[in-house]
Amino acid sequence: MKISIQINEGPYQHQASDTAYQFAKAAIEKGHEIFRVFFYHDGVNNASRFTLPPQDDRNVVNQWAELGIKNVDGEPELVVCIAAALRRGMLDKSEASKNGIDGNNIHPAFRISGLGQLIEAGIQSDRLVVFGD
Amino acid sequence: MVTKKFIYLNRRSSFGTVYAIESLEVVLIAAAFEQDVSLAFIDDGVYQIVEGQNADGIGMKNFSKTFHALGDYDINKLYVSAESLEERGLNVDDLMPLVYEDEDDDWAEKPSVKVISNVELSKIMSEQDVCLSF
Numbered sequence: 001m002k003i004s005i006q007i008n009e010g011p012y013q014h015q016a017s018d019t020a021y022q023f024a025k026a027a028i029e030k031g032h033e034i035f036r037v038f039f040y041h042d043g044v045n046n047a048s049r050f051t052l053p054p055q056d057d058r059n060v061v062n063q064w065a066e067l068g069i070k071n072v073d074g075e076p077e078l079v080v081c082i083a084a085a086l087r088r089g090m091l092d093k094s095e096a097s098k099n100g101i102d103g104n105n106i107h108p109a110f111r112i113s114g115l116g117q118l119i120e121a122g123i124q125s126d127r128l129v130v131f132g133d
Numbered sequence: 134m135v136t137k138k139f140i141y142l143n144r145r146s147s148f149g150t151v152y153a154i155e156s157l158e159v160v161l162i163a164a165a166f167e168q169d170v171s172l173a174f175i176d177d178g179v180y181q182i183v184e185g186q187n188a189d190g191i192g193m194k195n196f197s198k199t200f201h202a203l204g205d206y207d208i209n210k211l212y213v214s215a216e217s218l219e220e221r222g223l224n225v226d227d228l229m230p231l232v233y234e235d236e237d238d239d240w241a242e243k244p245s246v247k248v249i250s251n252v253e254l255s256k257i258m259s260e261q262d263v264c265l266s267f
Binding site: 004008024040041042083084092094118119120122123128130132 | 134135137139151152155157159162163166168177211241253263264266
């Protein structure tokens with residue numbers, strides 16, 4: 001089955017991202033395809049490459065990165081909503097240079113894109129599963 | 134393009150969290166994809182379409198007027214939980230008079246908002262392909 005995931009909450013404050021990760025991992029192990037993971041609302045904070053949890057804790061960002069969810073062209077299918085991201089200080093190289101900001105914090109396993117990617121995931125997938133309150 | 138039935142569940146009030154405005158952003162983007170779109174307002178979500186909102190005092194953007202644009206995007210299936218309204222001491226007259234122009238009826242202006250019971254709402258939800266909850 002082709003499955004997409006939407007995550008609406010940030011890491012560590014809320015378990016949505018952890019549960020979604022466990023779900024995605026189990027689905028892949030069962031032979032399902034994760035078509036896309038879309039990070040929305042505070043969920044965009046799951047994509048910060050500057051995340052440094054204590055050594056005895058899980059690293060939510062790396063967990064996602066290690067799943068290696070990519071499309072056929074090798075582009076990451078961990079997609080961060082651009083509008084929600086910019087509002088919260090999450091930006092990639094291209095958005096940083098466009099806005100004259102000397103830094104960027106999106107982990108390379110993720111990419112920034114528009115809300116259309118969420119709708120497309122809903123259209124293309126057999127299931128779209130939302131994680132959050 | 135495949136047409137699927139999308140329902141957006143709005144469960145939180147307009148302000149206090151960002152969910153209401155960011156959900157509305159999704160709905161407006163989704164309109165461009167020509168899908169079969171419904172919106173449901175349940176729990177505190179019913180406050181999102183209460184008439185006469187004013188957010189000046191809290192320094193927020195009053196985005197409630199944007200709901201009037203939904204009709205222009207052919208989004209005219211807005212379901213409101215009767216139970217959620219009643220629990221909050223509200224009725225249909227407290228809600229914005231949201232309308233659309235019915236192409237099949239000589240562009241007559243018709244109400245988009247339908248107050249329905251939770252039982253009816255769950256039936257509508259069970260008929261959808263994609264249910265996004267905010």
